[in-house]
Structure formats: C-alpha cells, structure tokens
Amino acid sequence: MNINATLIGQSIAFFIFIYMVKQYVWPPLIAAMEERQKRIESGLLAAERGLSEQAEAEQRANELISQSKDQAAEIIANAAKQASTMVEEAKDVAIQTANKVKAQATAELEQDKVRVRHELQEQVSTLVMRGVNAVLAKEVDVNTHKDMLSKLSQTL
Amino acid sequence: MSVETITSSEYIKHHLQNLTYGQIDGHWGFAHTAEQAANMGFWAINVDSMFWSLVTGLVFYFVFRFAGKKATTGTPSGFQNFIEMVIEFIDFSVRDSFKHKNKLVAPMALTIFAWIFLMNAMDLIAVDWLPQLAALSVETLGGDPHAAFFKVVPSTDPNITFGMAISIFILIIYYSIKHKGLGGFFAEILFHPFGKWGLPANLLLEGVALISKPISLALRLFGNMYAGEIIFILIAIMYGVGIGFGVFGGLLQIGWALFHILIITLQAFIFMTLTIVYMDMAHDNEH
Numbered sequence: 001m002n003i004n005a006t007l008i009g010q011s012i013a014f015f016i017f018i019y020m021v022k023q024y025v026w027p028p029l030i031a032a033m034e035e036r037q038k039r040i041e042s043g044l045l046a047a048e049r050g051l052s053e054q055a056e057a058e059q060r061a062n063e064l065i066s067q068s069k070d071q072a073a074e075i076i077a078n079a080a081k082q083a084s085t086m087v088e089e090a091k092d093v094a095i096q097t098a099n100k101v102k103a104q105a106t107a108e109l110e111q112d113k114v115r116v117r118h119e120l121q122e123q124v125s126t127l128v129m130r131g132v133n134a135v136l137a138k139e140v141d142v143n144t145h146k147d148m149l150s151k152l153s154q155t156l
Numbered sequence: 157m158s159v160e161t162i163t164s165s166e167y168i169k170h171h172l173q174n175l176t177y178g179q180i181d182g183h184w185g186f187a188h189t190a191e192q193a194a195n196m197g198f199w200a201i202n203v204d205s206m207f208w209s210l211v212t213g214l215v216f217y218f219v220f221r222f223a224g225k226k227a228t229t230g231t232p233s234g235f236q237n238f239i240e241m242v243i244e245f246i247d248f249s250v251r252d253s254f255k256h257k258n259k260l261v262a263p264m265a266l267t268i269f270a271w272i273f274l275m276n277a278m279d280l281i282a283v284d285w286l287p288q289l290a291a292l293s294v295e296t297l298g299g300d301p302h303a304a305f306f307k308v309v310p311s312t313d314p315n316i317t318f319g320m321a322i323s324i325f326i327l328i329i330y331y332s333i334k335h336k337g338l339g340g341f342f343a344e345i346l347f348h349p350f351g352k353w354g355l356p357a358n359l360l361l362e363g364v365a366l367i368s369k370p371i372s373l374a375l376r377l378f379g380n381m382y383a384g385e386i387i388f389i390l391i392a393i394m395y396g397v398g399i400g401f402g403v404f405g406g407l408l409q410i411g412w413a414l415f416h417i418l419i420i421t422l423q424a425f426i427f428m429t430l431t432i433v434y435m436d437m438a439h440d441n442e443h
Contacts, residue, residue: 002194003315004178006202010209010310010319017213017271022263025220029243030262032227039229 125156162302164393171283171389173305174202174313175290188303202313204290209310212274220270242270246428253432256439258331261432268320269428275310276381276420280413283388311381311423314374321374324431328369331438340441369434373427380423384416 132152136145162170169190176193177186178200186203187193193200223239232240246269250262287306294304310316332341345362346355391412394405 002174002176002196002200003318004176004196004198004200004202006174006205006313006315007319007322009201009206010316011323013206013210013213014267014320014323017217018260018264018267020217021220021267022260025217025224026243026263026266028224028227029220029239030247032229033240033243035229036232 121156125153128156129153164396167393168386168389170302170305171287172307172386174307175204175305176200177203186303187305188300193305202307202315204305204307205310205313205316208278208308209275209316212278212310213271216267216270216274220266242266249429250432253429254436254439256335256436258435258439260327261435264327264435265428265432268431269424272311272320272377272427273420273424275316276423278309279312279381279384279388279416279420281308282409283385283392309381309385311377312385314378317374317378318370320427321370324373324434325370328434328438331435335439336441369430373430377423377427380419384412384419387412388416 129149129152132149136149173190173193175186176196178184178193178196180187180192180196187196187200220239223236227236243266246266247262250265254261286308287304290306291301291304295301307313329341332344336344345366346352346358348358348362350358388409391405391409394401394408
C-alpha cells in the first residue's frame, strides 16, 4: 500500500476515459434517447388526436342519425296527412260525381216522364177522339159540333 | 505452491500486496517482497491495479461505445435498454444536482459510476481465483510464485482512488477559477465566511473544506472496498481450517457477497453524486 506513480497513471487514464466517453459514447446514446422520446411524444399526441377525432365523428354520426330519424318521421307524417287529404278529396269528388250522375239520371227520368205522359196524353186523346168520333158519327153532325169537338180535343 | 504451506498472516499480507514494478538497487524489475516494494519510492507502478483498472475501464468504454453505435430510435433491445437505463439514471442524477451548463459533467459522471462499479465488482470474484491463476502462470514461466502478488480490485489501492479524486480536484479548481475568476476563487477561500478580518480563520475553514473534498472521496471508496476485501480474505482463510469451517465460510462468503453488491453500487453512486455536487459548487457564482 504505497503511494506511487500508479496515481498518475490512473489520473491520465481517468481523463482519457472521460474525454472518450464525452466524445464517442454520451452524444449518440443521449441523442437516440431524446429522438425516441420525441417520437413517442408525437405518437401519443397523434393517438390522442385520433381518439378525439373518433369521438367527434361518432357524435356527428349520432347527430346525423337523429336528424334523419326526425326527417323520416316528418316525411311519414306528411305522407299520412297527404294520403288522408287525398282520400277526403277523392271522397268529395266521388260524392259530387255521384250526385251529378244522380241529378242527371233524375233529370232524364223527369224528361222521360214528361215525354211518356205527353205521348200517353196524345194517345189517349187520339183514342178518345176516335171514340168520340165513332159515337158522334152517329149522333152529332161533325160540322155543327166542330168547334166543340176541337175544343175537346184541345183539352184532352 | 502456496496457501497450505503459509500462515494466515502471510496469506493476508500476500493478498494485500500489490504487484509493483520499479527500481530495485538501481535496476528495474518487480518487487519480490513488501519491503522491496516500499523501498521503490514514488517512481514505481502497481501493475495489477493499473492492469485491472484499465481492463475494467476498457470493458466499460467498449460496451457503451458498442451500444452508442447500435443505438436506434426504434424499439430498443434488451441490451440497449439496459444501457439506456444507466444513461437515463446518470442523466437524471446530473440534472438533479448540477444546475449549470457543462457538457463534461454528465459523461464524467457516467465514467465514474460505471468504471468504479466495475472496479469494485472485481471484489465479487472469489479472492483466490485470479491471484492463484497469476501465481500458477508465474510458476510455469519459471518465476517465484510467492512473489506473484496480485490484487484484482483496483479500488482497494489508494493510488487508484486518489488518482481519480485528485483528477476531480483539479477539475474543481479549474472550473472554480474559470467561472469565478482567479480573484473570485481566492476571495472565496480568504474572505468567506467571516469577512476580511477573519482571514486566518477563513483560510483554515475553507482550505480544509477544499482539501477534504478529494481526500474524503478517495478515502471513502478506498476504505469501504479495502474493508470488504479483507473480510473476503478472512472468510477465505476458513476454507483451510476444516470441512465444517469451510461450509460455514462458504455460507458467509455468499452472504457477504450479496451484501457487497449493495456496497459496490452504493460506493460508485456516492463517488459519482459527490463529484456532481462538487462540480456544481465549482460553477456556483453566488458568494
């Protein structure tokens, strides 16, 4: 255990090692570690951003879905309303048409009635005239009773 | 060869003697005894300490250099993960205690922590393996195995711990003068904390505070590792006593080794943290 030149040797070795470590060991290692740290940091940031984006997209999708649901309900309601109005309208039209047809038919019927009555009247009057003529031929002078007869035929 | 034929005291002494290369009676060579090593004076070198110090340092450097070359920004593999864990730990420690800008401090902290950890970790290799291997090699090469001293834990050599602590002391003074100016540096020692009329007391207090930094750094590490090493050596002596003691010693060794893992890491961490704190103080321009 003597103090000797080993002391100097160790000092020199110590300085050389410090210099070499400072020059060739420390910088590449610390640089690689810092670089990786940055990459991990940005990766984590990106992941976080992705997550928030996903949440946002989900929210947007949900909004869209609920919006579409509302729209669909509206459309259905509108359609139902429209259908019921159409049915109502159709009913009205049908009733009107039926009424028209009925009125027409009634009018025609009335016309026919008048016409038939007329014809019947004529036929009856003819028949009466014929009968009257036949009766009168024997007892009434045509000429004398001409006025009366024509009056009669007119009333018939 | 060796262990059975020598006494416990010889065994311990043998284990605590460095393999020293220097001048013996005017010619260069390895010391064969502790006295010879002591007589070599300052211009001698502890070859074993220096060798293992450099080996562990190079292992540290190349492992981390390899990781640095292969570093990718993608998913790190297990090995890279481990290295990055160490780097992150050091970086965190430095950011925590060092509030100034200096690109040297973090690499220095890494070097100190990893290197001291590896040097201390040599303690976990069973105390006789590498010395016996060395003795065997020396014997095969025709040398004297009893002179084949071989200490494998560099941090149990005060030369190593003081070498590092004094280097750090030089850096402390360098950065103090750089950031406070020569005047500022001496003003801090001479006029603080009692003002200029308390100059002798200031010099005493601040001088002791300054000098105690490297001394406490070096002695703390050395003392802890030296004590741990001695306990391993004492446990190892039990193997020679008998089978009962051997088994007991084995259990003790496992227990102490497990506990020692904590110590070697803790000592490396303390050395690193104190260095960071001292460097921070050297950069402080508050006074």
